[in-house]
Amino acid sequence: MSRHTPPPTIRAPRVLAIVLPLLGTVTLGSACTAGDAGTDVVSSTSSPTTATTATTTPSQTDQPSASAGAPTTIPTSAFVELPAELRKSPRRTTPVAEALPKLCGNEFGTGGRQVTASAAMTVTYKKAGEPDTNVPQGIIHQTIFTFDGDGAVAYLQRLRDAVKACPSYDQGGNPVAVKSQVLPGVGDDALLVSRAWAETSLNGERTGGDASSQIAVARVDGVVTVFDDQGWEGSSGNPAILDRTLRDGVKSIDAWQR
Helix, strand or coil: CCCCCCCCCCCCCCCCCCCCCCCCCCEECCCCCCCCCCCECEECCCCCCCCCCCCCCCCHHHCCCCCCCCCCCCEHHHCCCCCCCCEEEEEEECCHHHHCCCCCCCHHHCCHHHEEEEEEEEEEECCCCCCCCCCCCEEEEEEEEEECCCHHHHHHHHHHHHHHCCCEEEECCEEEEEEEEECCCCCCEEEEEEEEEEEECCCCCEEEEEEEEEEEEEEECCEEEEEEEEEHHHCCCCHHHHHHHHHHHHHHHHHHHC
């Protein structure tokens, strides 16, 4: 079976570390686990998060100016959970910085000061009907941002511009082509980013085939969610599962917002 190195690196599950892109004003809330459906993943009102501490008190000018309606916590229930027939393992918390994909740069981490909270979880999926003893088919990282004001709309526009400016990038010496398209009928606004590269074996040799994976982004009012699909051990992602996960994820966020 041929293998290749996927654009992002798959990382082992870790305890949630909250990282707010370009904004050092989010404090770590109570930890979220797969079974804590009501536990807040993020709290973002008092102190910045770093890799070593969450107790430093920032100055008033460093804090986000969240409006009364902008959420400052993200519950586990806001994240999608795969149906049992596709679920290889339960969703688990993931550091935002590791969950967000990177192309030419930090395109997906440009939330800015209007972000009021952020959190990420990862699900591992399998092909429907396969036994649990088989290797997974892939993983999907989901990141959720909540924004103040028009921050969510502005984020999607910046992201579109950044993706258009990155038609290809280098990953481990292999070029990766990037394309994007609008996803109609998903949330209030949605974008699909496709990545394609020459397939390689585990030894790094070209197999003659192509591989691909996708990133889906959707906005629901003032909330944006990013799904990054990665095939297992270098295989291609599964577009059908990603599309289903995206649409179910939008429903989960919509239910949380009500």
